[in-house]
Amino acid sequence: MKLKRAVAINDISCMGKCSLTVALPVISAMGIECAVLPTAVLSAHTAFEGFTFCDLTHQIKPVSEHWEKRKEHFDTIYSGYLGSIEQIELVADFIDTFKESDTKVIIDPVLGDGGRLYTNFTDEFPRKMRKLCQKADVITPNLTEAAFLTGREYVGEGYTEEYIKDLLADLASLGAKRVVLTGISYDEKRLGVACYDAQKKEYTYYPGERIESMFHGTGDVWASTFTGAYTKGIDFSKAAEIATDFTVECIKATMDDKENHWYGVKFELCLPLLWEKMK
Ligand code: PXL
Secondary structure (H helix, E strand, C coil): CCCCEEEEEEEEECCCCCHHHHHHHHHHHCCCEEEEEEEEEECCCCCCCCCCEEECHHHHHHHHHHHHHCCCCCCEEEECCCCCHHHHHHHHHHHHHHCCCCCEEEECCCCEECCEECCCCCCHHHHHHHHHHCCCCEECCCHHHHHHHHCCCCCCCCCCHHHHHHHHHHHHCCCCCEEEEEEEEEECCEEEEEEEECCCCEEEEECCECCCCCCCCHHHHHHHHHHHHHHCCCCHHHHHHHHHHHHHHHHHCCHHHHHHHHHCCCHHHCHHHHHHHHC
16 A cells, blocks of 8 residues: 655754644644655754754755655645744745646744744744745645734734635735634634635634633644545544644643643543544
8 A cells, every 4th residue: 555645844943842743643644645854953942041043044955955855745735833034935946846747735833923923033034934835735824824924913813704715815925725713713612623725715714612721732743634634545634623622632631631731732641542543
């Protein structure tokens, strides 16, 4: 049997489960090969005070040239946290080189949360990231990233469904074929995802269960699970549902450790669920 293969372009945060330390196990547990193109190595993600940062921008080209010579094929190109402005351009080149007619491109435009950019990112980052979104089949921003990408003011709560539909249309106008806005809530019991298929002009909302706790890395759990499901050929909005339900399970499994929220969620306990679901 031929395995599907995704490549995850993301950082290695050595501590505090997120980015590649989430993408690798989650995508693998879904029965998909996960090649990696590391963008940076950090001692821990940027919410840990005093983190070290080793930029791997200079490695992107040599690694991709080697793969190009070998004519490697990817069913999905999935990009997440990029370590420098130049990397945004390099990822665009990578897509131009490796995107074939059957390759899906998923861009998680990792920029920030809670209305603010992550440490290390300047205002130039969102401007460049906008251009990368043009190349995507699917982009998966949260509300903060949506604000920075569209130039709209950040509205974290109290919005209407009409507002979210407008925001999705603005995001789609960046050029991606489909958009999923994560962390969307229209009532206090539900926290879900709003999906927009720009080709079909179709809006759907999937209301996940809201758990009153915030853990680091859940955006990466969501995007990695979505990537796995979408790579398997599962329909866009169904893949978004699977990713939402799995992320909720991971949060539930971590509720006994709320005070250590920056260490991420205990997705390890939930991987068997994912394997079962994908069988
Ligand atoms: O989860 C997003 C993310 C990925 N990579 C690094 C981060 C963050 C969020 O803080 O710092 C290095």
